[in-house]
Amino acid sequence: MGAWLNGPMTWGNAVVIFLWGAVFLMIVLGFVTYAIYFERKVIGWMQFRQGPNRVGPLGLLQTVADIFKLLIKEDTIPRKADRLLFMLAPVLAYVPAFSVLAVIPYTQKLYFADLNVGLLYYVALSGISTLAIVLGGWASNNKYALLGGMRSAAQMISYEVPLVISVVGVILLSGSLNLRDIVEAQSGGWFWNWNFLPQIIGFAVFIIAAVSELNRTPFDLPEAESELVAGYHVEYSGFRFAFFMLTEYVYVYAIAALTTVLFLGGWQAPAPFLEFVPGILWFLLKFVFVVFFLFWIRATFPRIRVDQLMGLGWKVLLPVSLLNVFLTAVYIELFIKG
Amino acid sequence: MGLLHFTNDGGDCVDNYVNQYVVVAIFIVLGILLPAAALTAGRLLRPHKPTDPKQTTYESGNEPVGEGQVRFNIRYYLFALMFVIFDVETVFLYPWAVAYNKLGLFVLIEMFIFTGMLLIGLLYAWKKKVLQWNSV
Numbered sequence: 230m231g232a233w234l235n236g237p238m239t240w241g242n243a244v245v246i247f248l249w250g251a252v253f254l255m256i257v258l259g260f261v262t263y264a265i266y267f268e269r270k271v272i273g274w275m276q277f278r279q280g281p282n283r284v285g286p287l288g289l290l291q292t293v294a295d296i297f298k299l300l301i302k303e304d305t306i307p308r309k310a311d312r313l314l315f316m317l318a319p320v321l322a323y324v325p326a327f328s329v330l331a332v333i334p335y336t337q338k339l340y341f342a343d344l345n346v347g348l349l350y351y352v353a354l355s356g357i358s359t360l361a362i363v364l365g366g367w368a369s370n371n372k373y374a375l376l377g378g379m380r381s382a383a384q385m386i387s388y389e390v391p392l393v394i395s396v397v398g399v400i401l402l403s404g405s406l407n408l409r410d411i412v413e414a415q416s417g418g419w420f421w422n423w424n425f426l427p428q429i430i431g432f433a434v435f436i437i438a439a440v441s442e443l444n445r446t447p448f449d450l451p452e453a454e455s456e457l458v459a460g461y462h463v464e465y466s467g468f469r470f471a472f473f474m475l476t477e478y479v480y481v482y483a484i485a486a487l488t489t490v491l492f493l494g495g496w497q498a499p500a501p502f503l504e505f506v507p508g509i510l511w512f513l514l515k516f517v518f519v520v521f522f523l524f525w526i527r528a529t530f531p532r533i534r535v536d537q538l539m540g541l542g543w544k545v546l547l548p549v550s551l552l553n554v555f556l557t558a559v560y561i562e563l564f565i566k567g
Numbered sequence: 568m569g570l571l572h573f574t575n576d577g578g579d580c581v582d583n584y585v586n587q588y589v590v591v592a593i594f595i596v597l598g599i600l601l602p603a604a605a606l607t608a609g610r611l612l613r614p615h616k617p618t619d620p621k622q623t624t625y626e627s628g629n630e631p632v633g634e635g636q637v638r639f640n641i642r643y644y645l646f647a648l649m650f651v652i653f654d655v656e657t658v659f660l661y662p663w664a665v666a667y668n669k670l671g672l673f674v675l676i677e678m679f680i681f682t683g684m685l686l687i688g689l690l691y692a693w694k695k696k697v698l699q700w701n702s703v
Binding site: 238243246247250251254300301302303304305306307308309310319320323324325326327328330331332341342343344345349350367369370371372373374375379382383386387389390393394397400401404405406458463464467468469471472535536539540543544547548551554555558559561562565566 | 582584585586587588589590591593594595596597598599601602603605606608609610612613614615616617621622623624625626627631634635636637639640643646647649650653654656657660661664665666667668672675678679682686689693698699700
């Protein structure tokens with residue numbers, strides 16, 4: 230993308246970028262469709278079940294059928310709900326989920342927006358989706374939905390802080406918020422140059438807080454189906470519900486890509502003699518592994534209680550992430566600058 | 568020119584800088600267009616036969632009791648206050664981390680003191696049992 234962006238923006242260029250963005254949107258939707266299939270299949274195998282296997286060969290069309298079903302399903306809005314906010318909430322949840330993908334670089338040349346505040350942009354926008362969840366829970370005028378929305382807010386504010394602070398170590402090491410520069414700072418041939426080993430504490434905090442920000446098991450309290458029916462989206466049906474679901478899986482894409490970029494060396498090869506393999510393949514390999522890891526966690530862990538959730542966030546993750554920042558800063562002071 | 572420092576593609580820096588945000592704006596527009604298109608298409612495809620029972624609030628099959636939008640536990644408010652404090656801290660941490668390599672030992676000690684004071688606040692809240700989640 231870089232070459233067109235150096236000159237002044239013309240309408241022609243803008244249209245071309247818009248079309249590429251639309252193609253990318255289709256790729257993301259395809260990813261979501263098959264991530265859901267893959268998740269159901271993987272969790273099925275882990276629990277000695279088959280997973281979806283009826284619609285299409287090997288059940289491959291199951292999610293496609295589900296999407297069409299949601300599209301032609303009646304859209305019921307409760308009489309007591311706040312109509313405007315109720316209709317606004319799924320859209321407000323989805324828009325930031327897609328917008329954060331603009332800054333993810335896939336290779337040195339393949340990226341959409343090369344913001345020098347890329348990481349900050351990601352963190353800032355991803356917070357807006359929680360607002361939409363609270364809004365949806367409140368506008369439903371339903372007790373389960375309100376509880377789910379409130380839990381989501383409490384969870385978001387407890388885990389946003391460790392998540393944001395855990396990446397400060399990465400910023401210290403690379404001296405930039407630009408995601409391409411962060412990947413470049415991890416080059417050096419071997420996989421132990423990637424941030425996940427020098428930043429092992431930050432990496433652990435980041436993964437835990439990221440799973441929590443995704444509202445996935447073991448941190449899926451906002452939609453804990455055994456206590457809250459479905460949490461914040463109890464009253465949503467049809468395609469409005471589909472947008473909440475879509476948001477969740479677009480964030481899976483975003484977090485997996487961000488983890489790859491920040492901690493797993495992006496498109497860098499794990500060893501110097503493997504550098505002949507195109508970078509995009511390395512990126513995809515790491516990306517798919519992180520996605521699989523998220524599904525694996527879901528199949529393995531039970532849901533934690535709300536008091537454990539808040540305790541873990543404030544008493545463990547926050548002090549540990551701050552400790553990591555100062556360990557990294559002292560290390561740089563002693564060994565790199567010295 | 569400080570902000571433009573990291574654009575490393577060469578060419579005209581200011582144009583490049585602005586153009587990156589045009590790409591972001593295009594992504595936001597695409598993000599709004601998809602729900603708008605899908606929900607409009609759905610409106611043409613889906614049935615619309617509202618009945619009274621369908622439109623009642625769901626409460627596990629019982630008649631809903633009272634209002635859903637009730638006042639909520641104060642405990643969430645205390646967590647929100649702590650969130651604001653530490654979120655503002657991250658606002659200071661980010662520029663500090665980006666510029667750290669160009670700064671001396673002095674800023675490290677300065678950040679130690681700043682974070683230390685906030686940690687004292689966290690310990691105080693801990694002692695006051697704000698972090699204890701009990702059902703009041």
